[in-house]
Amino acid sequence: MTDFVLDWEREKRTGVAEAVLCEGKSVAQVDAILGEAGERRLLLTRLDESKHAGLAAAVRAKLDFDPLSRTAFHGAPKAPALEGAGIVCAGTSDLPVAREAARSLAFAGFAAPVIADVGVAGLWRLMKRLDEIRTFKVVIAVAGMEGALFSVIAGLVEAPVIAVPTSVGYGVAQGGHVALHSALATCATGVVAVNIDNGYGGACAAIRILKRGA
Amino acid sequence: MTDFVLDWEREKRTGVAEAVLCEGKSVAQVDAILGEAGERRLLLTRLDESKHAGLAAAVRAKLDFDPLSRTAFHGAPKAPALEGAGIVCAGTSDLPVAREAARSLAFAGFAAPVIADVGVAGLWRLMKRLDEIRTFKVVIAVAGMEGALFSVIAGLVEAPVIAVPTSVGYGVAQGGHVALHSALATCATGVVAVNIDNGYGGACAAIRILKRGA
Amino acid sequence: MTDFVLDWEREKRTGVAEAVLCEGKSVAQVDAILGEAGERRLLLTRLDESKHAGLAAAVRAKLDFDPLSRTAFHGAPKAPALEGAGIVCAGTSDLPVAREAARSLAFAGFAAPVIADVGVAGLWRLMKRLDEIRTFKVVIAVAGMEGALFSVIAGLVEAPVIAVPTSVGYGVAQGGHVALHSALATCATGVVAVNIDNGYGGACAAIRILKRGA
Amino acid sequence: MTDFVLDWEREKRTGVAEAVLCEGKSVAQVDAILGEAGERRLLLTRLDESKHAGLAAAVRAKLDFDPLSRTAFHGAPKAPALEGAGIVCAGTSDLPVAREAARSLAFAGFAAPVIADVGVAGLWRLMKRLDEIRTFKVVIAVAGMEGALFSVIAGLVEAPVIAVPTSVGYGVAQGGHVALHSALATCATGVVAVNIDNGYGGACAAIRILKRGA
Amino acid sequence: MTDFVLDWEREKRTGVAEAVLCEGKSVAQVDAILGEAGERRLLLTRLDESKHAGLAAAVRAKLDFDPLSRTAFHGAPKAPALEGAGIVCAGTSDLPVAREAARSLAFAGFAAPVIADVGVAGLWRLMKRLDEIRTFKVVIAVAGMEGALFSVIAGLVEAPVIAVPTSVGYGVAQGGHVALHSALATCATGVVAVNIDNGYGGACAAIRILKRGA
Amino acid sequence: MTDFVLDWEREKRTGVAEAVLCEGKSVAQVDAILGEAGERRLLLTRLDESKHAGLAAAVRAKLDFDPLSRTAFHGAPKAPALEGAGIVCAGTSDLPVAREAARSLAFAGFAAPVIADVGVAGLWRLMKRLDEIRTFKVVIAVAGMEGALFSVIAGLVEAPVIAVPTSVGYGVAQGGHVALHSALATCATGVVAVNIDNGYGGACAAIRILKRGA
Amino acid sequence: MTDFVLDWEREKRTGVAEAVLCEGKSVAQVDAILGEAGERRLLLTRLDESKHAGLAAAVRAKLDFDPLSRTAFHGAPKAPALEGAGIVCAGTSDLPVAREAARSLAFAGFAAPVIADVGVAGLWRLMKRLDEIRTFKVVIAVAGMEGALFSVIAGLVEAPVIAVPTSVGYGVAQGGHVALHSALATCATGVVAVNIDNGYGGACAAIRILKRGA
């Protein structure tokens, strides 16, 4: 039985290229997929350090790997990097997810600054960066715990706000469901949500928005 | 079998007087309780209009009934009304719960202004009232939906913030659990929560704080 | 105490004008809000037939009310209607939510065709309309039950897909959580979600996307 | 106290032979069960590599062990292998479960091809294999994440579709509940579900269908 | 916008004909669907008595309506009725769901006896009917509360057991989730489940099994 | 601050002696508690092998430790062992919990045979032991997965049935909630439940029943 | 098809006689069951006032109906009433459930006093009745909300405590799950639980205990 069928026409069909979710795949499977890819470009997500270390040396040599975001580029990012997206991040612990979004955007040819640690407990931190945030055409907001950031930002800017809830938190917040539900139940308009910890998904939605709106 | 045992010593023991939760009790039971009370003061909560209308006329004549908050005073509020508590309310639909808190405080001898419709979707509404809110010794914050108000207020004031989540909302917010969880998972400090729609409980906590802190 | 504070600057700040969620508000409160509005434009959502019937006659005379979607226009829709958004709907029972989205877009000056009953149980129905769907700059997909439509569409088009899960279904699907979770857990890219039955929210996100992308 | 009572008459009674779920049993217990079995045939499921390694050498020598599916054959598969069942698998990460189904069928005397990586994000992959899938008398569909595959397949084939949801996924999909619920809430007909990750259970249901239908 | 698209080719494609779930559809929509159907056969499910009473008289005259199961036949059942399926029902309160299954089978041309009130609290009731149950090629088992019947039957017969959990029960059993989960977590083999209260779905699965196995 | 206060009067007050739940306590705390106990009898529960190994040698020397049930006796079991209780166990994997119950009973002076592996998938195994089970004055039934055993037994015997659900199972059964809910939602009478995996709690309830009933 | 099969041997087999849960059964079905019963004794539970009023006059004439507990006796209670059970009830709103337990015991020949309104918010109310409670051989404790009563009583008496959680409460307590979980998670020993609002089930367990212990 063949284990995988790569969807090389996906970018043409949907505007976003095929990527490989490495979580749940064995080292051998990732090696095989990259072998099949040859010189073609591929983004790898959720590739943790130990799995990366286990890949064949020849494969590893061709990857631009970032351990914090657990992403790897197989092939170079598209150039030149286009502007329009921005990432706003509630706390330091949310950075791996924010960076997964930033790297996914970068590989697809979009530059996206990350504005970190602007959670609402100290609202001045957000206000200080508001003018910059208002310049984005699409905002990716990354937050865990109670996710109040989503509503507050959406009430202050014109861009659509893609909420990426994170699993940062404990007790009732464990696993990220409170942040997700806050994004969905928001009293503000213009907030849409992707799955918990899905920085890649937030990036893909931003890419579709930016590509189709151009 | 005797159906009820009133706890007349409760105020001496805990600082908060006995009250009667009318939900789940029959009209006959409420009539009997008020008969037993005689001239003694009692607060009635969750007394809806139809149950109130069903009470014996003599009983009804002795009640100061407020249909919005579903509360009734049996006996006069304590006087003079003491200051220190304030109620902040996210939306118009949260007012029944906010008013239950206000009436419970009033009956116990505490005046508490209600600052309504200051939800975070339009942050300027909250900011405009911030100086006033900062004067309170204890803030009761009432909000449904995603409950972002709790975190935002707690990051801006010195008083303890008693979050009263409400069941206002639909979809994932149905029943008030998102607002409750936002209060508990807050990134700010100084937020404590009571049960969903429990304006009376928020008031009781405020009373204990104000009485013991004096 | 004042019950409401309208946010007339919201459109300037966020691109989407203030609207009034009528669910949870009394007839008297809706009357008062529309009195305060005067000649200003306002969208009313979740205004069911009986509440509409209870409004003051003078108020009702000024409303363009649609019972299926439970929406009312206070003031005329913006003109001319701009193109770019399209609504795709899985089943007949999802139409009230789809129409809430369509009416919210229309009031804000955006035309959006509704393509109904293209659920995946008969995939040919969707395929037959695919060329038309591919012309949209943003797709609002409305589905209840298992919500498989979200993933299937997102795999076939370039536009961002705003999933509006509905509460259509019973048993495990009761309340719309399965459709919502399918949107969030999708194996496709470019799907973002709003709250269950939130056609208005789906429309607002589309408006932000279309306005900022222009 | 005796720890186990093997049900050797199960095949005669139900058409499916006794099997041993090794998860939750100690190495000593598995050794004892195989000792008791003697020359009789037994299927072992959820036997992970470390537990297999811990078994007595004599026991291990008699087992045909497959680490990916965590299954072992004690005794030879029935022959000749009968046709009629087919396994369709959404993604590479679902293969361990698909293979548990295939091995369980094989041991009972049924051949079942596995058609892998035909998830709906790239619908053409499924369409390409549709003619083959339509030849099956019973389809075992294996999918995690949002499980849209179950509905799409059931709308295209005549065979009953046994959905085996998998725990592949994260965030709201964690643990496989979204895929399970999608199978149950499907808008298509002819889908039935077994427990999450229960490839063995899917195979047993297929065996009963094929045996009784013959 | 057209509200519905009937899938007349469904029977050819999947072996089970198009049916109309009336729950969530307005009287006007059901009238329109039956108008479109003309002389073609259609099964209607979840048509409650008041909705049936509201249909146009001409439409109603053409329906064979059964209030207990909330089903209606538009056109005659297929004949002659084929044997092979049997329905086993735990308690009297489960009968509406059992009858929905029986009527759905009957319309499609399959006779299915209903064996009622054989719940496991009095195991002799089931044992007394066991010989008859063992003659079925496929068993549809209908049970609410704790759903122990599913496992007990599956341990005693050779046929596949389609579990239809019902919402009969209160407290933890409210809504049918315990019965559903018991079917999925069963220690027996050969049990598959459909959604709660989905007698129609159980019948459709049985039809696919009987048609493909013939 | 003192870490613990032993309740030496508990047996006199409630009929069941103080015991120490070791899970969540450090080795140092367990050592200290046993030091404080001196020559007094104490039952230790949830003492896993590594924590037992970490205890002071002098303490360990005084313990009768059983790793399967994770229990230890500090002091001798009461004698002579009284009869009346019996333990019935669905599967081999439930034995650690069954044995926790048996050891807890033994320490308190009650003999309780364990009848293992009589799950309902092979009903004959239970029927074969039924005469013996009917002699018990109180039955402790231990089962995971779907917990059908609780209802079946309760329909066949006169004794009260204390259901001890276990966390044996996966998918929807993970953590034991399905078995617990089956015990609570049972269609049979005379079933009462304790917490998941709480063999000790099942034993304590049996002790109270046997002591008060004598 | 026959709708019901009464289990007249149940009392001989289990010590507790057959009873009829009227919830979910139609008036016609209850009439038919009582017709079948003839002169035999039967307890009816969850028979609400409107269903009782709908029964055939001849049937109604033979029933001793109690609307608060929704129970009816068909035939006389057993005499003389045996002692040993006692019912302790947290609040006035829990009385319907407490009375269902008391009536179920009475019909089976057991007298059980109800001690009402002894919730832990005013602990003195419980302490005042403690000597009486300590005389019971089995305590049925009925409580909603947080269910703290179960643990407190079990720490003070020797009898087994059958916790009957009620659905009294709102917010997180809605439906009775908090009270149920408190009973299961208790830090005290000797507490066992039945389903929420299941006063009848609590009584049946008490009957088995008292009959077998005698």
Next chain:
Amino acid sequence: MTDFVLDWEREKRTGVAEAVLCEGKSVAQVDAILGEAGERRLLLTRLDESKHAGLAAAVRAKLDFDPLSRTAFHGAPKAPALEGAGIVCAGTSDLPVAREAARSLAFAGFAAPVIADVGVAGLWRLMKRLDEIRTFKVVIAVAGMEGALFSVIAGLVEAPVIAVPTSVGYGVAQGGHVALHSALATCATGVVAVNIDNGYGGACAAIRILKRGA
């Protein structure tokens, strides 16, 4: 991108100084934060032993670290320690959380005695300490399992009771949700709750109460 923005004005604004939640932050990030802090005071929470051991030696030298509560002081506690708060703790296993509260209070300049192991299973332990507990101006109550302690204490004292539910427990109590829900659903007044295991949050609320009430 800068990873963090410390909020040095937080104490002036809210009365509670900035603190660092170390869970979810890397050793490098904690090192960097403390580098940025320089001589300024900071409380560190959820700093487990291995992360503490990984910090730069120079950083570690400046910390007063307590492994049980996983807290560290960077800078000296405020002096003199003010009185008014007291901590009451149900069981030995709850001590890490209780101590997190005590250390957080101490760093902010408040002395708070911890009264341990006064769970309600042995009510005399609580009663023995009641006079002391009644002297507190605010009580922090720490309990896991069923959390009955919250209601019992609140019924006996005048001070507000801040419930800190802990994740101590198993089965239904796993993760602390039962204790949390008991605090929220309490039948007593004056109980407010913070997140599960959030001793730090309980302390912050107490600080706000004591500071504003003075």
